[in-house]
Amino acid sequence: MEYTKVSCFPEPDSETNREILTAQLGELGFESFSETDDAVEAFIPSSAYREELLHDESLVNNPLFKVRFQTEIIPDQNWNEVWEKNYFQPLLVENRCLIRAPFHKDTPKAEYEIVIDPRMAFGTGNHETTYLMISAILQQDLQGKQVLDMGCGTGILGILASMRGADMVKAIDIDEWSYKNTLENAEINNVTNIDVAQGDAGLLGKEKFDVIYANIQRNILLQDLPVYASVMCKDAEIIVSGFYREDLPAISAKAEEVGLKPAGYEERNNWVAARFIR
Ligand SMILES: C[S@@+](CC[C@H](N)C(=O)[O-])C[C@H]1O[C@@H](n2cnc3c(N)ncnc32)[C@H](O)[C@@H]1O
Incomplete structure (x- = not known):
């Protein structure tokens, strides 16, 4: 088209x-x-x-x-080329995790390799927030953990969590395109323990999680943090991103209001990923 x-x-x-x-x-x-x-x-x-x-x-x-x-x-013929040239370059995060599209060839070898067919969904690692989230995931011990990837986009975070040993990943996105893209990318990467759903925090309630990722945006986080906190097991951690440094005080205040303790943050070009523990 x-x-x-x-x-x-x-x-x-x-x-x-x-x-x-x-x-x-x-x-x-x-x-x-x-x-x-x-x-x-x-x-x-x-x-x-x-x-x-x-x-x-x-x-x-x-x-x-x-x-x-x-x-x-x-023009119709070459969406992949458009992405390749303009948006999506292979990316190596922390020298450990390579993110590439199916059409990228001759890429370096890495400990983790994630193939993402972006198809217009957000999350190729080239955005600061995705990069920050991936760096944080690379530092986590996820063996046997139940993980929630809220606002999954391409599914990249949940896919990496699965590769790093998570027991089960629930991935949720409000956007139909992202929902479908996460299913596709899970398949491309042979990840079989991701349960993908289309929706928002309204889908949460039944299951509890050890780890939550929510790279969404300031206002959604402020609105939905109470729900996210309610589905965290004791000592569970949540990493939130999608907002600027100046929004961190508001996000932290909301997190503390719902019983979460701040556990540090990382910053990249004024974008932030912040950790909180229940
Ligand atoms: C910044 S992207 C993050 C994508 C991916 N997780 C990453 O880190 O690259 C945010 C995603 O959140 C989704 N989203 C927006 N509002 C949402 C909501 N209320 N609940 C769930 N997902 C939402 C968007 O459709 C988008 O795919």
């Missing part, structure tokens, strides 16, 4: 404005999104694209920001 890519440059550019913009573009029928330093890139099948979409009230009359657009046709 041929896609139209619309690069959207919000002014002022902030995480909140990007989130609002992405939500509004989603309402208008854009199917998937990626981010660059100065733009949100939104993709829509060319058959569904009309220029009027960019004149929609919600975009042009937004009180919080102005937005400038640049469109580009992405």
